Amino acid sequence: MEKIVILTGAGISAESGLSTFRDNGGLWAGNRVEDVATPEAFARDPALVHAFYNARRAKAAMAEPNAAHLALAQLEASHKGDMLIITQNVDNLHARAGSRNVVHMHGRLSGALCQACSHRWEAPREMYPDDTCPACHAPQTRPDIVWFGEVPYGADVIDPALAAADVFIAIGTSGQVYPAAAFAQHAARLGAHTIEVNLAPAANARDFAESHTGPATQRVPELVSALLGARL
Numbered sequence: 001m002e003k004i005v006i007l008t009g010a011g012i013s014a015e016s017g018l019s020t021f022r023d024n025g026g027l028w029a030g031n032r033v034e035d036v037a038t039p040e041a042f043a044r045d046p047a048l049v050h051a052f053y054n055a056r057r058a059k060a061a062m063a064e065p066n067a068a069h070l071a072l073a074q075l076e077a078s079h080k081g082d083m084l085i086i087t088q089n090v091d092n093l094h095a096r097a098g099s100r101n102v103v104h105m106h107g108r109l110s111g112a113l114c115q116a117c118s119h120r121w122e123a124p125r126e127m128y129p130d131d132t133c134p135a136c137h138a139p140q141t142r143p144d145i146v147w148f149g150e151v152p153y154g155a156d157v158i159d160p161a162l163a164a165a166d167v168f169i170a171i172g173t174s175g176q177v178y179p180a181a182a183f184a185q186h187a188a189r190l191g192a193h194t195i196e197v198n199l200a201p202a203a204n205a206r207d208f209a210e211s212h213t214g215p216a217t218q219r220v221p222e223l224v225s226a227l228l229g230a231r232l
């Protein structure tokens, strides 16, 4: 049975009301990456970085999975072969839609990490610089998020999955952040059929053999029906 690998970006959660990064009015419009999404930014001004993630954690808590998340959960449940979702998103909408095999390569808003002892726990709704670690009590807690310059999570699962993929689908990502932006080209070189679902062609659009343009809530359910109908 065909092995399917899916990469999702902020665009799949846009219709759930969560801002993307690079669309106009996106997250980077109001904030500079250097000020809120690097380890240096956190060392320089932890209160500002916590405020950025506290606001996003609150918004994500109010968001609901949309038809695209639900269609992917249905694909995983119905598809006989292997399926993996690699998400760059830090919201939990895939899990809440029912997807089980999900790798959060850029971390999760619902995760907290201790910089002193590496203990991980479920993040409180709001985090502050003087919070202490529940395990070692050091005041060194941070959101369990992968910032620019930090190594993404899950390479041990992602790399073999890309090598074995028969179908690689990227949904709602602008193809500007590495190493995720190189996954399609890598999978194609190793024999996968690559499909892009996006509102507009991404920066790495040339890496895709097939593309479906339009909102994820329309294009993803259509693609899932086609994939299930093809009895992959």
Ligand code: BV8
Binding pocket: 008, 009, 010, 011, 012, 014, 015, 020, 021, 022, 023, 026, 037, 088, 089, 090, 106, 145, 146, 147, 148, 149, 150, 151, 152, 171, 172, 173, 174, 175, 176, 177, 178, 179, 197, 198, 199, 200, 202, 214, 215, 216, 217
């Ligand atoms: C690393 C934190 C070393 C979480 C984020 C070459 C190789 C390796 C690294 C680099 C390299 N060149 C440069 C680098 C460094 C850097 C990088 O890529 N910089 C870029 C800016 C040039 N990369 C890193 O630092 C990474 N770490 O490289 O470590 C390493 C690498 C490999 C192996 C060992 C060591 C770490 C990157 C992670 C950074 N953290 N965020 C958070 O705050 O959320 S990045 C941030 O961008 C988010 O994680 C986000 O998910 C990610 C990508 O953005 P998108 O999801 O694509 O969202 P965007 O707004 O850009 O686009 C939205 C898309 O949706 C658009 O296409 C739009 O058309 C579409 N859309 C909108 N609405 C809809 C829609 N589509 C469908 N329907 C809709 N309704």
